Amino acid sequence: MEPDLFSEYTAIKKGTKKANAFSKLIKNNEELKKELYSKSLDISELYSNPSEVQRLKFVFEDKKIKFCECGKPRSWRNFKKGYNKTCGDKECVSRENNRSVKEFYQNKYGVDHLFQTETFKTKLKDTFISKFGVDNPGKNEEVKNKIKKTNLEKFGETSWLKVEENKKRISESIIENNSKDRISKIEKFNIPIEIKDFNTKEVKIQCNICSNSSVSSTSYFNKKISAGQNPCLKCSPPLYSESRAENELSEYLKEIYALEIITHDRKICEGKEIDFFLPELNVGFEFHGIWWHSEIFKGKNGNLNKKNIIENKGIKIYHIWEDSWLLKKEIIKSRILNALGLCKKIYARKCNILKITAREEKDFLDTNHIQGYVPSRIKLGLYYDSELVSIMTFGAKRKSLGQRSKEGEYELLRFCNKLGTTVVGGASKLFNKFIKEFDPDLVISYQDNSWYTGNLYQNIGFDFISKSKPNYYWCKSNIRYHRFNFRKDKLIKDGFDRTKTEDIIMTERGYYKLWDFGNLKWEYKKKGLD
Helix, strand or coil: CCCHHHHHHHHHCCCCCCHHHHHHHHHHHHHHHHHHHHHHHHHCCCCCCHHHHHHHHHHHHCCCCCECCCCCCCCCCCCCCCCCCCCCCCCHHHHHHHHHHHHHHHHHCCCCCCHHHHHHHHHHHHHHHHHHHCHHHCHHHHHHHHHHHHHHHHHHCCCCCHHHHHHHHHCCCCCCHHHHHHHHHHCCCCCCCCEEEECCEEEEEECCCCCCCEEHHHHHHHHHCCCCCCCCCCCCCCCCHHHHHHHHHHHHHHHHHCCCCEEEEEEEECCCCEEECCCCEEEEEEEEECCCCCCHCCCHHHHHHHHHHHHHCCCCCEEEEEHHHHHHHHHHHHHHHHHHHCCEEHHHHHHHHEEHHHHHHHHHHHHHHCCCCCCCCCEEEEEECCCEEEEEECCCCCCCCCCCCCCCCCEEEEEEEEECEEEEECCCCCCCHHHHCCCCCCCEEEECCCCCCCCHHHCCCCEEEEEECCCCCEEEEEEEEEHHHHHHHHHHHCCCCCCCCCCCHHHHHHHHHEEECCEEEEEEECCCCC
């Protein structure tokens, strides 16, 4: 009787077959291996080399990939025990061990540590009374005199606290603990800075957003990081105004575009202001400050409603978020060049297609794509004169977006060109290569509705399916953070009140909501399929 995956899974589950025997079977049975791998595509995107046994358990159990609190997938243990509680990183393991100890003592004694239990305290006092006649050795005259004598012999002082060397050591310890506290806050709130120098009076930092070095008073620095705000005096001065970043954008447009630029026009679109309008091209650019375009001022649909009014006038509108300009300025500049037709042109017919490595994929996407890297299964690159100039990646449909993949179904995850470059026909050439090699039944893709892309998807054979409602971000210090990082279940794990809603918890932490423009869903279907 030919082996099948379910019977193998059942045998290992019952204990009639060992897991390593299944691994050997898979290595010698190509057909069974192909079936196993096709049914466990999702796990391949998150684990660099998942074992056959891990794949088998994934297929026939809950088909859910378990994640550590840090966002990484949990490390695999074995078939019987499944996944560990963490990703395996030292910090995460330490945090989980500390939590387990606290849970044990909380459940048994109602305290966090053994030393806090009344039983331990009582036993300790009884021991001291029986040995020294007092409940604390420090109260015993004989012990006090012995300590003084030892200190005099060792340090020349009755108390070791009077010794200059020890004073210095205590001071250094306090500074070290304060440093750990500062680092903890910076990591907790994801504040993009590095501390270069610190003393009791002032702090020198380097900002990872603007690369600027600034010096501020220690009290100002502590107040800013305690509130989860960037203490950089350039990016977030005490009286911050988004106008500076908008002025930078204005200067850049004037630098690259020689024709007329109308600023802050309210006549074209029913009293709605367009920040920058280029009449010869019928193109507009909107600069969105995070605070002033948040739910507080724009509600849920305010940003989208304005976009619809502008587009109904036939204007191609591009939306630039304040934090994107600050954090990914070069990518935004390249996108603007492309929108205005000012990029260097390369023709796809002069390029070669090659599969690329995961490292090449990550480096290219982080440098050139506004959303950065996302793991993928299939990575195709377009090379011109041995240089990677364009990339298109594919994977299984993402569960985080409410999708489930069947065999032959994929998601187009990323497509982008090198900064300042347009590869004419590049998307079509890459997608046709994918179709020819993998023969998919269905491919879906999601487009950010904030940026006009012309007929890119239609030109490579996709059909428009739907437009999603606006999605929200949580914002603080003029930076957007994806809502996935602040799910209610994650907040509860982090120790927040389970009786409160996500909105209440985040608002109490000083965050506020911002709604974007939603996404457009596109779909490619193989001819002949319904």
